[in-house]
Amino acid sequence: MDCNSWITTIASNYIQLYIPPKNSQLHPSNQMVTDVTSFIQQSTSASMPEVLETPAAPEFISPPMNGSLSIPELFDWHKENNPNHPLFAYSENYEDDVYRVSYSQFYDAYHRAGAIAAGLFGLDVSNAHEKRPVVAIFSTADTITTFTNIIGLSRLGAIPFPLSPRFSPRVLAHLLKSAKVSHIYVNGNPHLRSVAEEAVVLTSGDEGEKLKLDVKIHDLPEFNVLYGNSTWFPRLPKRTVDHSSHAIYIHSSSSTSDFPKVIPWTVRQQVEHSIIPTPLNDQRQHNLTGAVISCHAVELFHTIGLLFLYWTPVVGLVWGTFKPSSPAVVPTAELCFQGLKATKSEWALTHTKFIEAWAQDEEKIVHLMGLKGVFSGGKVLKQSAGDTLCARGVKLGNVYGSTEGGLISALPSEHLGAEWDYFQRNPQCKLDFIDLGDGTFHCVVIPSEGQSCPITNTMFGGKEAYATGDLLIPHPTRRDYYKVLGRVDDQIMLSSGEVIHPVRPENIICSNPHVRTAQLFGYARPHLGVLVELEEAPTVMNDSTIEAARDLIWPSVQLMNSRSPAFSQISRQMIVVISANKPMIYTPKGGPKRAHNLRLYRDEIDRSYEGCGDAYLKAHSAHIVIVSKTVTAQG
Numbered sequence: 027m028d029c030n031s032w033i034t035t036i037a038s039n040y041i042q043l044y045i046p047p048k049n050s051q052l053h054p055s056n057q058m059v060t061d062v063t064s065f066i067q068q069s070t071s072a073s074m075p076e077v078l079e080t081p082a083a084p085e086f087i088s089p090p091m092n093g094s095l096s097i098p099e100l101f102d103w104h105k106e107n108n109p110n111h112p113l114f115a116y117s118e119n120y121e122d123d124v125y126r127v128s129y130s131q132f133y134d135a136y137h138r139a140g141a142i143a144a145g146l147f148g149l150d151v152s153n154a155h156e157k158r159p160v161v162a163i164f165s166t167a168d169t170i171t172t173f174t175n176i177i178g179l180s181r182l183g184a185i186p187f188p189l190s191p192r193f194s195p196r197v198l199a200h201l202l203k204s205a206k207v208s209h210i211y212v213n214g215n216p217h218l219r220s221v222a223e224e225a226v227v228l229t230s231g232d233e234g235e236k237l238k239l240d241v242k243i244h245d246l247p248e249f250n251v252l253y254g255n256s257t258w259f260p261r262l263p264k265r266t267v268d269h270s271s272h273a274i275y276i277h278s279s280s281s282t283s284d285f286p287k288v289i290p291w292t293v294r295q296q297v298e299h300s301i302i303p304t305p306l307n308d309q310r311q312h313n314l315t316g317a318v319i320s321c322h323a324v325e326l327f328h329t330i331g332l333l334f335l336y337w338t339p340v341v342g343l344v345w346g347t348f349k350p351s352s353p354a355v356v357p358t359a360e361l362c363f364q365g366l367k368a369t370k371s372e373w374a375l376t377h378t379k380f381i382e383a384w385a386q387d388e389e390k391i392v393h394l395m396g397l398k399g400v401f402s403g404g405k406v407l408k409q410s411a412g413d414t415l416c417a418r419g420v421k422l423g424n425v426y427g428s429t430e431g432g433l434i435s436a437l438p439s440e441h442l443g444a445e446w447d448y449f450q451r452n453p454q455c456k457l458d459f460i461d462l463g464d465g466t467f468h469c470v471v472i473p474s475e476g477q478s479c480p481i482t483n484t485m486f487g488g489k490e491a492y493a494t495g496d497l498l499i500p501h502p503t504r505r506d507y508y509k510v511l512g513r514v515d516d517q518i519m520l521s522s523g524e525v526i527h528p529v530r531p532e533n534i535i536c537s538n539p540h541v542r543t544a545q546l547f548g549y550a551r552p553h554l555g556v557l558v559e560l561e562e563a564p565t566v567m568n569d570s571t572i573e574a575a576r577d578l579i580w581p582s583v584q585l586m587n588s589r590s591p592a593f594s595q596i597s598r599q600m601i602v603v604i605s606a607n608k609p610m611i612y613t614p615k616g617g618p619k620r621a622h623n624l625r626l627y628r629d630e631i632d633r634s635y636e637g638c639g640d641a642y643l644k645a646h647s648a649h650i651v652i653v654s655k656t657v658t659a660q661g
Contacts, residue, residue: 400415425449
């Protein structure tokens with residue numbers, strides 16, 4: 027159903043919507059409207075937001091930093107105090123004027139979104155005690171439209187649950203059940219509609235199943251409906267907000283499990299992340315207010331995107347995005363770079379894979395040199411790409427955190443030059459560490475007054491805490507600076523007892539321009555091997571194509587061997603080449619899904635050890651005997 031038909035359906039049901047008197051404040055009027063035909067006619071022909079002719083922003087009044095305002099209340103506050111300050115900026119075709127969405131326009135739009143949702147879901151906005159539903163957003167809509175609907179649902183008192191549009195019906199059904207979703211928004215994408223419908227059928231359950239859901243599917247209110255040149259200005263009534271109540275559901279990345287988990291964030295946890303102290307402001311007086319940060323690659327079902335949007339209205343940053351469209355522009359390295367330039371962004375928050383692509387283009391490197399910071403999170407940036415950019419003066423930074431533990435790095439971290447792979451600790455996040463005895467530490471987030479944890483999974487020092495599962499290395503001289511080495515469960519223990527952290531050697535192999543991904547293996551085996559997926563993986567697998575692929579890979583494996591102790595070196599025969607017909611499995615963050623890949627390639631891995639093991643053991647027997655004795659003596 028297209029947007030016009032959908033709105034007409036609402037009108038035909040005579041949904042009651044609040045309209046305040048002219049010049050009213052935020053309280054609802056007693057006036058009601060039972061025919062929204064005039065709204066339909068006005069809202070379906072949208073007018074563009076005004077052109078931002080100069081990058082200079084209006085004077086920005088900082089909101090209260092005492093944590094008293096919830097996120098929707100914070101945006102309500104900006105309507106009164108910073109109505110003309112931009113929140114979003116975008117370009118129509120990467121060349122012409124930059125358009126902006128001001129706080130005033132955003133305010134009108136998210137109140138419309140909340141009022142429309144109330145009508146669709148049959149909610150009485152005047153009843154503060156009515157239970158509000160969990161609403162999933164399964165959509166490929168643009169950033170502005172998606173966030174407007176998220177805040178509109180939150181302002182209504184519903185619990186939004188943004189979902190990855192890449193989920194299968196089975197995974198989607200699992201999440202709908204886990205979160206007890208009663209409504210799901212889908213934009214005008216036939217494939218997503220089909221996936222959602224199949225997932226809803228799965229949630230109905232089998233006979234005898236305890237949890238059965240009645241999930242209703244609705245079309246997501248689109249940009250032209252929310253931002254159209256309308257005279258309909260609904261004002262949702264103020265609500266008493268319980269800061270301990272659930273504000274939003276976010277799903278985990280499913281990097282270490284078959285199904286992603288539902289992680290509830292409370293109002294308090296949202297607020298805590300909106301008032302994170304800014305080290306650059308405090309230490310170097312670097313004003314972020316009015317600066318545009320390119321977020322063209324950011325997806326709002328990932329925690330990193332939501333955290334930045336919670337923090338943005340406090341410091342006055344402007345989000346650079348793609349133009350509103352449905353479906354949204356699909357981010358690529360080239361399109362994100364064009365968007366960065368067109369919106370005159372001074373900062374960038376993007377995927378590591380895009381930064382790695384930019385590092386191979388001289389024109390892009392020159393432009394990045396002029397930015398105040400280029401940040402990425404999730405997958406670790408390839409060492410070769412980071413070193414290349416850093417050597418040219420690009421100011422790299424890392425964003426580190428998790429859905430379960432919150433933001434751990436500062437916003438933004440101070441740039442450390444050649445030590446670009448370290449991040450600065452978020453000053454309100456309390457950390458502790460489990461010393462693993464080899465120079466690495468398991469990072470544990472300790473809930474504190476300044477920053478609580480969405481979930482906890484361990485006891486540490488007699489208190490509930492969240493063990494991240496991440497290996498960190500402290501900076502040798504700078505306090506509160508750390509480097510992410512990898513996952514605790516990614517470590518590989520050989521049969522000799524030696525332990526290898528795979529990320530560093532994998533990064534060296536991945537510095538090869540022919541290599542897309544490398545994943546070490548060898549748990550409980552005498553020596554290491556590596557799964558390698560090439561950028562152009564072979565489709566025909568025979569001795570000739572495998573050896574040709576190894577020829578491409580071998581120089582970077584030799585480089586890795588030259589920087590590794592004898593027990594962690596890899597022979598040519600232990601390179602397992604991935605076929606294009608059987609690609610590796612990846613996490614939503616872009617890293618290899620290790621356990622799944624080991625199962626997928628179990629036969630190939632077993633064959634790689636056949637006939638190779640004896641020769642390898644003979645070549646390294648002296649070293650292995652010594653190691654075995656040492657381990658026995660310690661054990």
